Amino acid sequence: MDCSSVVVCDLLRSGGMDPGLAMFIALLLGVVLVTTIPLVTVIFLIWVERKVAARIQDRLGPNRVGPFGLLQTFADMIKLITKENITPANADRVVYNFAPLLSVVSVVLIWAVIPFTPYHIGTDLEIGALYIVAVASLGTLAIMTAGWASNNKYALLGAFRVVAQLVSYEVPLVFALLVPIMLAGSMGMQDIVYAQAGMWFFFMVPLSAVLLFIASHAETGRGPFDLIEAESEIIAGFNIEYSGMKFGMFFAAEFIHVFTNAVLMAVFFFGGWWGPGALDAPLLALLYLGLKSAVIYFIYLWVRNTFPRVRIDQLLDLNWKFFVPLSIVNVLVVAFVLKILQELQIAVPLNASTNFLATIPMTVVLLLVNVAMTYALIAWLRNRGAKARQVDLANQHEDIVVAGAAGD
Amino acid sequence: MNVLNEWAFVGIFIAIAWVFPALPIIIARFFGPKKPNAIKLMTYESGVETVGDTWVQFKIQYYLYGLVFLIFDVEMVFLFPWAVAYNELNFFAFGAGLLFIFLLTDALIYAWRKNALEWS
């Protein structure tokens, strides 16, 4: 990033400003712009979320404030601002106030490396994907500190659950992320998008995409993985003692996180801003990214509002005994097949100039391997499920016999 | 210098990012009422008076999950450069990666067998 390549910087410098200072101001403006995007989007997304949830549950949702209830979120914001901020007497005040800030910051920081268009990205770090994983791991810390600082047993219990959950699901998340990195041969976000010029990674490695989807969904702590705030068990978990705007910040962080995940899914597996004419019209590119993210965001909402909550032991078993081994095997299988394809000259290097037709052979092979893996997986699961049901049935039968004998 | 400029953006980002969540909280301070009393400030545990200390010892199970995660976290760090360079590597490199992951899968199997991954 050079001063002459940034419009604002160039403008300021021509006005007689010190180049260093001009660069700094240009950077500052860029930062403010990039930060505003998720924060403004979230206001709209809260309305979308409530509307979709309502429709899925056969309700109307917000429809009083403004047309279609569009201004509902603003009403909610005014409400939150005029609420009293209660800090419990026993809480650790400094840490208590620090936690909601950290939870928003950890999510917003991800936006520094998200490519909006071919020419607009906060900063295209060489280690973009790793940066995302690293920054997102700070969110766990925010929840941990919130639970601890509240000095409340439910909050602490909630915080422990989070750490067990978020930390566990980070493993399949990263293993799933390794696959697009391997295909693109880079961790840079723009490189990953450019690598999908010929073909979206979703069509090559759908299993990784599904793994990333599930793991990132668990990372946000929403249903069916919403043990963090299981209302019926631990009231609201880590944020039980938070009120007013501080609670609002945890809330906002969660929404921004879900939307960020949708954008990341779009970038890693659905070609990011790629689309016809995207290279010439940045606005069109932004629209493509927005549309893809919106569809994925809708699926996140759909999942959230459809599946029942799992138990904590089921959640952890599912991760450590299913997703982790599966994601490891997935990485190895994709790596193996990819290497063979490269040795046989079937695989083409994936970059901005890759032709759609050239990618078809490798896509077909990778897709077939993925389908075979998925099929084997489902067959195995079905088998296991059938066995488990048989055992259950046998036990039930025994219970009935025993109960009958006792009754006599 | 080029690389550092990219990171200057991140540095400023980290500094600025705190302002956005802090702003609404500070604004709320001016608009919200402030009438604390002893009962309001009590720890809320379903309306029952809190018993004993909150910061007590907890289930060791959480710690075990943390340990297993830590090992995998370090493993993933090694695999990132491996994945980035993968297209330029030969079959030997695939073998090296395979062995690396295989050795760690051993650890997972050990943890599994020893019931370290069991919740109760």
Next chain:
Amino acid sequence: MIEINAQSIAFAILAVLTLGGGLGVVLNRNLFRGAIWLMVSLFGVAGIFVLLSAPFLAAVQVLVYIGAIAILITFAVMLTRSMTNLGERFVRRTAGIVVAVLLFFFILLGTILPVWGVDGTRYDDVSAPAENVATTRELGVALVDGNQFVLPFEVASLLLTAAMIGAIVIAREDEE
């Protein structure tokens, strides 16, 4: 003389974060808060890695040390009884001060000697940033190259496995 530019200002801020965080860890009587100060300190170290043109290590620092080890430390803190109000105080003040001063002196010696040289000649190019900074791709190639670091790479895996087995054995000792 140290030049005042963006880099040196960033270094100053990061140094304050690192050292201040370290002081917070040592001086805090509340273990959990100490753990949080540790994260601040580690974050400063990550920033210094960036200044040294090692962004990969910086990300690793945040991911592993703050994201995983710090969390493990907070767990360990939770396993300790009466973690928030430690009653005991360290009494041997004089001995402590002597050890601290000696340590400080040796560390200072270790850091300054390579820069200034034993005979007083100063290596001026120390502060100049390296021209060829290795990329992550080069790191990946080096890690699995038979002539470079493939053995340490595999040994690291073995070490991690051993660490995990050891940890599980120790953590579950009381149950068997």
